[in-house]
């Protein structure tokens with residue numbers, strides 16, 4: 205078992221992955237500034253896994269702090285063997301309004317992390333990339349060989365970090381073990397309902413919005429476009445249960461640590477599309493609540509259908525999704541109904 209640094213481990217995907225990695229026996233150091241998460245998530249992660257982790261509260265972009273994290277692990281005789289790098293900003297609209305902030309946290313933050321890893325001989329990394337970098341896909345299902353052509357600053361920052369990682373891997377191909385995981389649409393929650401997605405303000409993504417409508421925090425869902433070239437006219441996305449995604453990280457880490465140094469670039473998705481209206485119906489069935497909606501104009505920047513070709517991840521990691529849309533809704537509702545205000549006010 206390895207000692208791992210998890211940046212952004214208190215966030216939505218990070219917290220679920222921490223549970224899976226603790227259960228697999230790894231020792232974890234979590235670095236998070238809680239700019240988009242709550243320390244309560246990490247308390248619950250430890251409660252679910254029945255094991256503790258080490259927390260370092262701070263900013264990824266702080267080179268002094270990063271040096272301390274790696275140096276103190278070295279000094280304790282338990283060096284960091286690998287990093288799973290979730291910390292970053294992820295809201296497309298915000299990235300259009302505040303591009304420098306996105307380049308700073310996502311790109312400069314990753315560069316600071318990589319420099320410190322290199323200085324300490326830690327050269328195994330799993331990076332949170334995104335299907336956003338495919339822009340308007342020309343082929344669906346989307347293979348990893350599809351052109352990288354992001355259409356917003358957030359996507360540009362993810363593509364730039366992937367570029368930086370490819371350059372780094374090429375500079376020392378016998379040293380670096382890197383997996384760029386291109387997530388599709390992570391949703392749902394741990395089946396216990398103890399941890400889940402807790403967005404600040406108005407959710408940008410469909411699933412948390414739908415669940416907040418179901419619980420009564422929001423009046424109705426706006427469905428952006430009812431005239432897409434899809435079976436019911438609403439947009440189609442590839443939703444992936446966050447526990448499947450968490451298990452994908454464990455599989456990627458195992459593949460990196462157990463094989464020769466290499467750069468892996470993999471889609472993590474289900475390969476199955478669901479429309480907005482299908483999600484609404486599935487959520488209504490899981491929650492027993494109505495989800496009122498109205499169809500409004502299309503949003504600029506949306507594509508009709510985005511679905512992964514997940515076959516390379518199956519081949520290289522022996523991993524594929526196990527959970528259905530009904531499971532995503534059931535577990536998402538378990539989280540939302542037990543935590544109507546998210547982690548706010550929770551103990």
Ligand SMILES: NC(=O)c1ccc[n+]([C@@H]2O[C@H](COP(=O)([O-])OP(=O)(O)OC[C@H]3O[C@@H](n4cnc5c(N)ncnc54)[C@H](O)[C@@H]3O)[C@@H](O)[C@H]2O)c1
Nearest residue numbers: 212215216217237238239240241263264291292294332334
């Ligand atoms: N959720 C998605 O739909 C999705 C899809 C594709 C890719 N991703 C990527 O996956 C990663 C995790 O996403 P998430 O949904 O869990 O997001 P999240 O916001 O819930 O988690 C990110 C975590 O990073 C922390 N963080 C942010 N800036 C930091 C900094 N400067 N220093 C230290 N910690 C910092 C936040 O406090 C938070 O805990 C992100 O890099 C995101 O871009 C997410």
